[in-house]
Structures are given as C-alpha cells and as structure tokens.
Amino acid sequence: MKTITIVGASLAGLxxxxxxxxxxxxxxxxxxxxxxxxxxxxxxxxxxFLAGKIDADALNLESAGDDDLQANWLLGSPxxxxxxxxxxxxxxxxTRVGSDAVVIATGARARELPGTANLAGVHVLRTxxxxxxxxxxxxxxxxxxxxxxxFIGGEVAATAKTLGLDVTVVEAMASPLAGPLGVEMGAVxxxxxxxxxxxxxxxxxxxxxxxxxxxxxxxxxxxxxxxxDVVVVGIGAVxxxxxxVNSGAAxxxxxxxxxxxxxxxxxxxxxGDCAAWHDVRLGRPHRVExxxxxxxxxAVAVAALxxxxxxxxxxxxxxxxxxxxxxxxxxxxxxxxxxxxxxxxEEGTAEGHNxxxxxxxxxxxxxxxxxxxxxxxxxxxxxxxxxxxx
Amino acid sequence: MIRVCPLSALPRGEAxxxxxxPPIAVFHTEEGEIFAVDDTCTHQDASLADGWLEGCEIECPxxxxxxxxxTGEVDAPPAKRSIRTHTVHIEDDSICVELSDEQPNLPPxxxxxxxx
Numbered sequence: 001m002k003t004i005t006i007v008g009a010s011l012a013g014l015x016x017x018x019x020x021x022x023x024x025x026x027x028x029x030x031x032x033x034x035x036x037x038x039x040x041x042x043x044x045x046x047x048x049f050l051a052g053k054i055d056a057d058a059l060n061l062e063s064a065g066d067d068d069l070q071a072n073w074l075l076g077s078p079x080x081x082x083x084x085x086x087x088x089x090x091x092x093x094x095t096r097v098g099s100d101a102v103v104i105a106t107g108a109r110a111r112e113l114p115g116t117a118n119l120a121g122v123h124v125l126r127t128x129x130x131x132x133x134x135x136x137x138x139x140x141x142x143x144x145x146x147x148x149x150x151f152i153g154g155e156v157a158a159t160a161k162t163l164g165l166d167v168t169v170v171e172a173m174a175s176p177l178a179g180p181l182g183v184e185m186g187a188v189x190x191x192x193x194x195x196x197x198x199x200x201x202x203x204x205x206x207x208x209x210x211x212x213x214x215x216x217x218x219x220x221x222x223x224x225x226x227x228x229d230v231v232v233v234g235i236g237a238v239x240x241x242x243x244x245v246n247s248g249a250a251x252x253x254x255x256x257x258x259x260x261x262x263x264x265x266x267x268x269x270x271x272g273d274c275a276a277w278h279d280v281r282l283g284r285p286h287r288v289e290x291x292x293x294x295x296x297x298x299a300v301a302v303a304a305l306x307x308x309x310x311x312x313x314x315x316x317x318x319x320x321x322x323x324x325x326x327x328x329x330x331x332x333x334x335x336x337x338x339x340x341x342x343x344x345x346e347e348g349t350a351e352g353h354n355x356x357x358x359x360x361x362x363x364x365x366x367x368x369x370x371x372x373x374x375x376x377x378x379x380x381x382x383x384x385x386x387x388x389x390x
Numbered sequence: 391m392i393r394v395c396p397l398s399a400l401p402r403g404e405a406x407x408x409x410x411x412p413p414i415a416v417f418h419t420e421e422g423e424i425f426a427v428d429d430t431c432t433h434q435d436a437s438l439a440d441g442w443l444e445g446c447e448i449e450c451p452x453x454x455x456x457x458x459x460x461t462g463e464v465d466a467p468p469a470k471r472s473i474r475t476h477t478v479h480i481e482d483d484s485i486c487v488e489l490s491d492e493q494p495n496l497p498p499x500x501x502x503x504x505x506x
Binding site: 292 | 434439440442449451453470498
C-alpha cells in the first residue's frame, strides 16, 4: 500500500495514524478533518476547559514526536463521499483523494433539539467552538437548564454550579446515566447533584423551549415551566455517517464492522464514535462512544488492515471503560451494566460519594463502578478484563 | 531529603503517596526495587500511586498511560511528557527521597501551593 487516507482528525483518527506508523507502514498518510484544528482532546471541554482552567493549547493531542507521522493534513473541509470501487474520497471543497486503503474516523456530532437552531442561548457541546460559545454565557447568577443528565449534561451542570450559576437538570429517564450505570447507581449520581445544590427533574420529558429570539425557559411535558437564561442540550450524539450512504458500506447505528473494525468494503476500516464493531457478546454490531475505545481500537483495526506484521490478528478489545468528573467526584465504570441482575456496594457509601460497587449476573461480576476509588477500581477493572468476554 | 517511612512499611508491590508539593509517589516493585516519581500523571490529574504497578512500570489509573519508573519516560500514551523521577536512598532501614530540582511536568490546569 502506498497511500492510506484517514477521514477524521480527532482522537481515533490520530491514533489510527500513530498505529499505522507503529506497525511499520511507511507509505503516505493523508488525514482529512472537517474542523480547521489539529487533533484535540474533547473530554475537558465540559470540565476544565469550560471552567476556564486550561486553554485550547492544553487540549492538543499531538506531541512534538508526532512529526514522525509525516502525515499530509487536509483540514477544514468535510468528506462528502467515498467510492466503493476506487476508494476515492471527495471533500466538500471538491478535493479528490485517492488511496489504497481508507480509515473512517468521522466521529459523531451532538444531537440537537429540533427547531432550536436559531434560538440564542441554546447550546450543544462537542467542539472547542461550542465550548467557547457556552463559556461566554456561563455567568454567575444566570439560570442554566441542562437537558439530559448524561456525561455532558452532568459535567456541564457540575462545572456551571462551580461557576456560580443556578442550575437545573432535566432527565427523561428515571435517573442520571440510567443507561450506562443502571438506575440504582444512577440514583447515587442524583444524590451527588442534589448534594451540590443542583436541582434535578428526572422522569419527565421536555415539551418545548420557550422564547422567540432568545431562550427564556424550558417547558416540561408535565406543564412545568423552568425559566432559563441559558440552555444546554446534552441528549446524545449522532454518528457522522451520512456521507457514506452511497458508498455501499453497511450502515446502521454507525458503520457496521466486523470485530476488528473491517467494514463491508475491502480495504476500508472504521474506528471511534462512528463505528459499530461486531460485539461478540451481543452477537450484533454495537457502537461505542467512549474515549478509551477511540484510543484503543485503532491499533486493532490497523493491524487487521495491514494483515499482521508481528501484531496478533486476533487482538482482543478491552471491556468498555469510561470516567466522568463531576464536582469533586471521579466516577469510573467498566463492563456491561445491562447484563447485571444485582449491584452490591463493596466499599465506601453512596452518601459519602466514595463507593465501589460490583455488578453481577448471578455470582459472576460483569461490571464495576467506583467513585473516588481509583485503586480498588483499577484492580476490579483488570480482573474483569481478564474474565469478561467482550 | 524526605524520610518517607520505614522500609518494612512499604511491602513489595505497594505504593505510597507523599503529600509534598507537588506530591510524589514511592513504589516498591515485586523485584524489590524502590522508585520515587511525581505522583500526578503528566496527562491529566490522577494519582499514580493508585495505578497498576508491573515490573518497573506504572500504569495511570485514569487513562492507562504508562511510565517507566527508572527513567520517567512515557511507555504508553495518552501521556506525552515524562514523569519527573527522584533519587531514593535507604538509610537506617528507612526509605528516603531526595527531590529532583528539575521542573515537574504537571498536567494542564494542575498547580500546587505557592506555584498557583
């Protein structure tokens, strides 16, 4: 292979480029990015960057040594099509990029609330520009309503509270993070918000946003009107796969791949938030949006693309892992909460926000959560990785 | 020079965080060597003393960056900058650490004491 094109210049794209070089590929690497910026780290956008503690330079994912990547960066114009037969990628500005293999790493974008695009004071959070715009409105005393108590919502609420805003979080499910953590541990996160003076409205949907030019409030499905100066919409992410609809690639909730990231098009792999790798455990493609997956999986997919070369063909991916910093609590989770039929607190307490709890199916541990329990959590995560099939 | 603890108080495979500024982490490897490095991962705020010790390598408990305890160099990303190493002496069966006079590579947004 002489040229490999990586479509997407965020975490997964960068780690794919690094994996190509680490695994001995010495041909041309082209990296296409829709933002003008070089790869940057997104998790701090809802935390330290939003709080103004660190600047954009601190988010840079590349180190000086990455000049060794010798990549050709095409930034500022998104890819709009991929040819199944020639693997040619066409960009919005008309640039055509031919190559012998393609790595798709186009990520996901924040899901928006329909009909709110032109309403001032309504924000999503995915990019540096999003975070800068939101930060300019997080003024002490302002009333912030956060729609969605997932990772983005919970972290924005915590950051905004620290900045002195009056914060209310609305969540349609029974608790924050009910999907990834289950309702029982989600309730512990509820307690965390409440302990810090953030109002939480769970189990109720949003009817509409009120305001003509600028948002004035959020009307809930039960008729409650929450006055708001600023609204953050944190209702999940949508994979950036529309540009592939005519490519012939199998698309579902993400680009469908085998268990090592190969798409249905020969010579094309997909990694990161846009990719739904075959999950052996579930028996179907499963899209994973976690940072750690975007960092770890490119090496597996690149090995599959390059065909070995000293790397095991059957490298296993780790169990899902994520963390979330909210207030002074670091939440860490690994495994599959949905598989569990029980959760047991093994250390610390919910009220102390320092628990370690193990999820089990029967007697078998399937997931673990820690709150400010990094050492114990790390041991459990290792044991689970060794024991749980992915 | 900081007198950390009696050698017997830090069994092999264990780690100890010492609250100086910035904090340091002291490791006793399974092979019996003792190392001291800055405790805060150079990538983001996490305590390496809470990490996973294997050989003379420490894995950060947050994002799994790995550092060589002997040299401080990054063995695995996402960390980009090496961790500062300190000199360990054993005196009268106590672990003593001579702090490096190099600048620490603290993660963005993390400051300690007078430096903030």
